[in-house]
Amino acid sequence: MEQELSGTIGIVVVAAGRGERAGASVEGPKQYRRIGGKPVIWHTLKRFRDWPKSGPIVAVIHPDDRALFDTAVADLGDSHELVVVTGGATRQESVLNGLRALQGRSVDHVMIQDGVRPFVDAGLLDRIATELASGKAAVLPALPVADTIKRGDKTGVVTGTVPRKDLYAAQTPQCFHYETILKAHDRAATDQVSDFTDDASIAEWAGIPVHLVEGSIDNVKLTVQRDIAMADEKLKGSALPDVRTGNGYDVHQLEAGDGVALCGVFIPHDQKLKGHSDADVALHALTDALLATCGAGDIGDHFPPSDMQWKGAPSRIFLEHAAKIVRDAGGTIMNADISLIAEAPKVGPHRQAMREKLAEILEISLDRCSVKATTNETIGFVGRREGIAAIATATVVFRGKD
Template identity: 45%
Template sequence: MSASRESQSVAAIVVAAGRGIRVGGGVPKQYRRVAGQAVLTRTLAALAAYPGIGQIQPVIAADAADFFHDCLDDLTPAIRARIADPVEGGATRQMSVRAGLEALAASGAPAIVLVHDAARPFIRPELIERAIRAGRDHGAAVPGVPVTDTVKRVEEIEPGIGRVVETPAREALRAVQTPQAFAFGPLLDAHRAAAGQDLHAFTDDGALAEWAGLPVVVFAGEVENRKITQAADLIEAERAFSSESAGATAMTQYVTRLGTGFDVHAFTEGDHVWLGGIRIPADRGVLAHSDGDVALHALTDALLGAIADGDIGTHFPPSDEKWRGASSDQFLAHACELVRARGGRIDHLDITVLAEAPRIGQHREAIRGRIAEIAGVPLTAVSIKATTTEKLGFVGRAEGLAAQAAATVRLPEDDAA
């Protein structure tokens, strides 16, 4: 082709900001798992597998960052490198698409942009290719499939009852899908113009382009490119992906590992203890080379155990003065980095503190939040409990405190072997 590579650049916006809870379960449909992978994960992988797409721009809800990063964790590093940091969507689909367009404009506008629904994970390379070709040839193009049912246009005469106004000929009708393809500049201009007139209710970009006066063509879509909307769609997707080996080639296959850890420190003079990265007032401190945080020490060992990489003393020997009085958050952060360096993901962290005192109930949520922050995991992936030993042993005699922890991680199958 005579055109330069830059002039032919293609980016894709994946609209994933919807709440989409009609499928049930209380989780937006794009984050529901089918055959072990989130719907959005599969959609991103399918787009990233097409070499003609240079950048993928996700648009997500403001409170969905944890869901989204879980989706990324299930993708190979090569695929993750193709995906830009997500931007926050708006109250309508149209506003979300514009957020994606503005992000692309700021990072270097492509020639062609594809706009695709996160809940359409069945997209095939052939459809992507047709979309890009139609977008380049016509400037505004949407995929469509023939309508097989007879369609009636009605006017409502009472709630739930409509009078037929027209029966359009099925031959002239198409059910429109995504990805929709556009010349980038005109689509961004159309979005900005609609926003300037406070128009935000366009349900697809083809309709917005029509409103802006852009000629829109329809190219051949695919019946298989269905959108997950209802619970039955999830069941069908589960069945389809479970039996489809091709969909797994772009995904990393993981095995689950469980590691455990234990730590204990004796009490000494002092006015506080560190637990889970939180300074807790107490009538005594602990005797330790570092800050003596038994919770973080146990958790660090649990993670190291899950990846079979020694223990905390191996990585931070107490004989090294460098670690005297050190804050234990760096120990946990190091263990988490080791997991991720091997392509792993942390699924759950669980700690039990054994102590007669201090009581940690009022500090529980602060500890959970601090551990989640250090480990880079959702708050829901952190659990902390406390118990006594019924006056038995050194803990029961209030001579010290201890903690035991468990960490569940997933490692790439080849690395875990």
């Protein structure tokens, strides 16, 4: 049975570097470049904020980057305490500053994470927590080296092949008993030993056994511009589309007349629909369906019956208005479906013309417009030919929404 980790896990996210290998950008150092619409550092911090076992989080940033950082995390939320400290001249100094910022916060363990590893996942964090719960003072996520490793000289000539057995590629977060790694870092600073490439190296130097745990192939460090571009594509490809569906219902009475307007098509008939406008029950229902996809109220909010300018107006005006509201909000109309419920007139002979009219008004292709009809089997007011009802459904995809 797996042990549960007791105590608080502090998080130190190191993001004070300049990232020269990623190239220059108006967005700033690579931790502030946008992937999937958000800065890299935002994604990294959110992974830890979403992990239930996280305690206080320390972000270590460059002294020149405070404005960039504040903008990057403005909408991150406040589910965990976030402490911001400035880094030093080296990564080692920056980590020590972050560790010291956790003093007095009742932290038992600490995870030290690169700010440019935005794909760390909860499964990896849980595996590390399990190892820490077993009493290990240092845990290093790593993956076995899969590529053949060559040794070369300064001229670029291969001088040998390095056996890859027992070789591992280290990742972060590297995790430790808090007081233990803090003492090791303090000692390294006091002794002015500064040639360490990661925190596990300091632990090894201090005589702390470092235990391996399976890393994650997705937990990559973004180093060069290509890494950032690929991360952006990955997040864009995995983002859930913002697809919304709206429903509308309308009904109008029938009275003596010479025909009805349905889906923008006039059909000769011995009755007409009673209403303030042309009473096109189908377009009214579809107007409400479209407005529903962006929370824009209903047809009565935009075209109140009390307003005389709409008396006898063609209902396509209402539908065009709703379609514009959707497009202005960033929506793309994908589909429109109308079901008419009437005993008469017969809709079948006019269905194609109705679909063509919808396609014209909504500026979408004909195959995205559907019109169906059914009777009410002589039941109720529809069955008694006292009125016609319509049910409409619209599907809209919104761009740039979370």
